[in-house]
Amino acid sequence: AYGRGRFGELIFSSIRMGSGMPRELADLSFARFLEVRETLGDEGAYDCAHFDGLALEDPQVRGVAFSECAVTDSTVTGGMFRYSRFTDVWLRGTRWIRTDLSETNWMDVEFVMAALSGVEAFGATLRRVSFHNCKFDSVNLRGATLIDVSFVDCVLRDVDIMDAKLTGVTFPGSEVTGLMLRNAKLKNVDLREARSIGIGGGVESLSGATVTNMQLLELAPVFAQAFGIVVKDR
Template identity: 55%
Template sequence: MPRDLADLPWARGLEPFDGAPEAEGDYERTHLTGVDIIDADIRNARFSESAITDFAMNRGSMRHTRFDDVWLRDARWVGTELADTAWQDVELLAGALSGVDAGGAVLRRVRFEGCKLDSVNLRSATLRNVSFVDCVLRDTDLGGATLTDVTFDGSRLQGLLLNNARLTRVDLRGAVGIDIADGIESMRGATITTMQLVDLAPAFARAMGIIVSDS
């Protein structure tokens, strides 16, 4: 994975973009940086072989926007609509998503590193070959989502919602903390360590209606 902007295969072809992106815009080989926007309408846009750095978006909508071969660093979304977006071959470094609606999003070959996801709605989303590295996921809602080949190395999961989620080859062994707020019965298809099983045992017992009492 590229660690710096200059490491991108298409770095030399990037063109600086002045201003804010617009709805239905097509941005190829574009470097969007230093942008802070509020209540913007960027629905149905497309970014390909592009870089987005030092970017902030408060509220507004990027619904149905596509990100193909995009590298993001220090990108922040607060209260933004990212529902039904499509992400493929994307890397997000040191990013933040707070109060974001990304329901129905499709993520394929996406890597989050050093990111914070706080109260993010990923209900009915599709995550395939997605990795969370050294991230914090707080109150993330994956209800009804489909996760395949997803890893969480060095990440902390707090208040995770998994109601009716479908997991296939989801590896939680690298997570440094797992707290399932609801839907623990949907963990079929996940791999955990023995210590993680011990930590999760009370939640499994509650889900199965088991009363644990030593008296």
């Protein structure tokens, strides 16, 4: 593999900066080594592969390792990638529809303009992963582990992170609605730059998160409901 350490450093720097601009394909340290692959199978490992314009229906990919790869303008409908590992992977313009990504491992990965709908990713591990201008709709991240993950200018609707562990997660410019938090463990989670925060359940699990005074006021009705507080002026 080529440039893995440098790519990881760049990803981590981008995440630490918060809302940095996403990179283009040509910016990747391993771009010149990429080889276009027209199909995706259960081959065990892919190194420096570029998957472009694929339309995958019900792929059965289990325990495959992807290293220093790029995925562009591709759609995955159904299927599964359970137990697969993605390391130093860059994805742009991808769509994931009802795909099983449970118990997958993602490290030093960048998603740009992705859409995930009805995706099952429970028990997944995401470390140093950034999402730029992505849309999440009914994504199941129950019991997942997120470390140094950034959601930049994203839309998250009805995302389930119950029983998940989040450390160093940020949401600059993102809209969050219907977030299910029950029994989640948060540490150094920064919500201050989120455009909106909507909690669907488990607001008591916000311990470990940082919000602004205005966000706290907006969340007050949810806190009141969760703790059985009746608010009346008269």
